Amino acid sequence: MLIAAIIILVIVALILFEYRIRKPDQIVLYESAGIVKRRRSKFYPRHFSQAVSGTTYAFSQKIETEAKGKLPIVVRLALAVAASTEHLSELIRAGGWRSDAVARATGELEVLIHSFVGDFCGKYEIEELKSESLGGYLDEKLRPAVTVFGLDILSLTVQAIDPADDKIAEAMRKREASRILEQTEQEEQRARVAATKARIEADDKISMSEHTLQLKKLELRETEQKREDILATMRMKEELKRREMQFDFDRRELDLLKKNPELLILSPQLTRLAEASQNLKNAKTVVNLSSSDAAQGVHLVALFQNLLKNILTGAAPKAESDK
Numbered sequence: 001m002l003i004a005a006i007i008i009l010v011i012v013a014l015i016l017f018e019y020r021i022r023k024p025d026q027i028v029l030y031e032s033a034g035i036v037k038r039r040r041s042k043f044y045p046r047h048f049s050q051a052v053s054g055t056t057y058a059f060s061q062k063i064e065t066e067a068k069g070k071l072p073i074v075v076r077l078a079l080a081v082a083a084s085t086e087h088l089s090e091l092i093r094a095g096g097w098r099s100d101a102v103a104r105a106t107g108e109l110e111v112l113i114h115s116f117v118g119d120f121c122g123k124y125e126i127e128e129l130k131s132e133s134l135g136g137y138l139d140e141k142l143r144p145a146v147t148v149f150g151l152d153i154l155s156l157t158v159q160a161i162d163p164a165d166d167k168i169a170e171a172m173r174k175r176e177a178s179r180i181l182e183q184t185e186q187e188e189q190r191a192r193v194a195a196t197k198a199r200i201e202a203d204d205k206i207s208m209s210e211h212t213l214q215l216k217k218l219e220l221r222e223t224e225q226k227r228e229d230i231l232a233t234m235r236m237k238e239e240l241k242r243r244e245m246q247f248d249f250d251r252r253e254l255d256l257l258k259k260n261p262e263l264l265i266l267s268p269q270l271t272r273l274a275e276a277s278q279n280l281k282n283a284k285t286v287v288n289l290s291s292s293d294a295a296q297g298v299h300l301v302a303l304f305q306n307l308l309k310n311i312l313t314g315a316a317p318k319a320e321s322d323k
Contacts, residue, residue, distance in 0.1 A: 072164035091150025131158040
């Protein structure tokens with residue numbers, strides 16, 4: 001029993017000594033038939049496995065190179081990489097069977113980046129070098145090449161491209177400041193021109209609207225004038241028709257009186273004339289009756305008496321002829 005217990009204790013001690021718990025930020029590797037594979041179990045034997053860091057490895061790099069014309073420049077960039085789980089054999093080949101394999105493979109990557117930066121900057125003048133263009137070039141070149149080192153590029157940023165000579169850098173800064181001021185002035189002038197143009201266009205639109213409004217008012221006024229002219233013409237025509245009818249009526253009345261003089265006795269004018277003559281004849285009080293008024297009254301009475309006499313004389317032969 002004691003021997004068995006000792007054996008069990010030895011086995012447990014060996015297990016505790018050999019096996020380790022895999023941390024969440026670790027990638028545990030092992031080799032099988034010459035191929036590096038990944039252990040996914042929670043426990044792993046430390047002498048038959050290799051744990052490498054699975055976290056992001058970030059670094060910055062300062063590269064001294066030359067632009068076109070042999071002008072020295074300094075390129076600063078920042079890079080973040082991580083171990084590629086799909087290219088573990090390449091990672092071990094570049095970084096070795098070590099826990100810091102990612103850092104060692106990154107050192108090899110830095111040499112490749114330096115060569116790419118030198119090739120790109122040597123093709124352009126120092127004024128033509130831009131961080132965006134260099135960043136795009138490195139991203140295009142490194143992503144397919146980084147798999148050789150068993151890494152994945154998470155981010156790549158070109159921070160600055162500066163001349164190594166301070167005098168050239170100061171001259172470039174002054175020129176850049178002048179360019180910015182010039183662009184600002186151009187933008188301000190362009191804004192002023194645009195504002196003036198907009199104001200002129202607004203004034204033109206307002207003038208056109210007012211002109212259109214005036215034309216519409218004139219059209220309405222002309223329409224109203226035409227309507228009033230038509231109404232006046234209609235009123236004139238109606239007045240002419242009424243006068244023609246009155247004239248025709250008066251003419252017929254005159255013809256009737258010519259043919260039948262006895263009808264004059266029924267005329268309202270004659271009745272008023274008779275009343276006037278009667279008033280003159282039977283007046284008992286006359287105030288300020290001049291000689292001309294009296295003569296006129298006598299003339300009216302004589303005219304009325306002759307009219308009655310003619311009527312009665314014309315009526316007597318007509319009665320005899322009727323008999």
